[in-house]
Amino acid sequence: MPDAPARTVTGDEVAQFDTDGVVCLKGVLPQHWVAVLEQGIAGAMASAGRYTRRQSDGDDPGLFFSDYGASARVPALMDYALHSPVGEIAATLLRSNRSNFLYDAVWVKEPGTAKPSAWHQDQPYYAVDGRQICIVWAPVDPVPEDVVLRCVRGSHRWGKAFKPLRFKDLGDYGRNGTDGYAEPPDIDRDHADAILAPAMEPGDLLVFHGMCMHGAPGNSQAGRSRRVVSTTWVGDDAVYIERPGEMEPDFSDRGLKPGEPLDAPAFPRVYERTL
Numbered sequence: 001m002p003d004a005p006a007r008t009v010t011g012d013e014v015a016q017f018d019t020d021g022v023v024c025l026k027g028v029l030p031q032h033w034v035a036v037l038e039q040g041i042a043g044a045m046a047s048a049g050r051y052t053r054r055q056s057d058g059d060d061p062g063l064f065f066s067d068y069g070a071s072a073r074v075p076a077l078m079d080y081a082l083h084s085p086v087g088e089i090a091a092t093l094l095r096s097n098r099s100n101f102l103y104d105a106v107w108v109k110e111p112g113t114a115k116p117s118a119w120h121q122d123q124p125y126y127a128v129d130g131r132q133i134c135i136v137w138a139p140v141d142p143v144p145e146d147v148v149l150r151c152v153r154g155s156h157r158w159g160k161a162f163k164p165l166r167f168k169d170l171g172d173y174g175r176n177g178t179d180g181y182a183e184p185p186d187i188d189r190d191h192a193d194a195i196l197a198p199a200m201e202p203g204d205l206l207v208f209h210g211m212c213m214h215g216a217p218g219n220s221q222a223g224r225s226r227r228v229v230s231t232t233w234v235g236d237d238a239v240y241i242e243r244p245g246e247m248e249p250d251f252s253d254r255g256l257k258p259g260e261p262l263d264a265p266a267f268p269r270v271y272e273r274t275l
């Protein structure tokens, strides 16, 4: 049985997620889960899996580490996904009767890291169609507004999928204009007014829609890491699809055919609304 949130998610926050495609929920994750996440991040960094990566270059003054799906080998991350309140919070914001856990990601920027996280939408990277999909970005360190993840308010309703790019070298995944994937716009030049970049504390959650444009600067702080776990959640309307080129993460081993719901047993159903 998953744990309850530290406080109720308000109707205004649900409405803000609908309108903006992003909302920062202050003080909603009970603090003991922050300790679980710290343990999970350390476990991911001490072992390696298919998607464990150093995104920063050798001459970067810091280190940008990322990983997808580390919960498969790090029990603390699976515990957080299955037993923390994030599944309920995702279902509430998605106005869904259920939430299923798709995958987790670890994002660590050591002090002084120069490498940014390129502007992108998450959904075009992988095999999910539907509107009920969100990402819950949970920092375990205080993150000031010039270091935090930046989300473009309203971009989830632009009606456009942008070409996914690799953080390391901005290489693509074999999806381009002829497949319906547009070149990402210059967000800092053309959409600066719509950027949400809230200062955050451990226990706060930044939740954004799968089609929300987001990116992050490096970590300019001298003495503090920026350690984060994000988890991706789908609701009632999400289905499996195939896209041209490479998918990341790749869910082709889950036994689903295009058009089938993303549901258990392929993806654990973590929260279910009781009437």
Ligand SMILES: O=C(O)CCC(=O)C(=O)O
Residues within 6 Å of the ligand: 105, 107, 117, 122, 135, 137, 149, 214, 215, 216, 228, 230
């Ligand atoms: O934390 C970051 O720097 C990147 C996070 C991100 O792009 C994501 O959660 O999709």
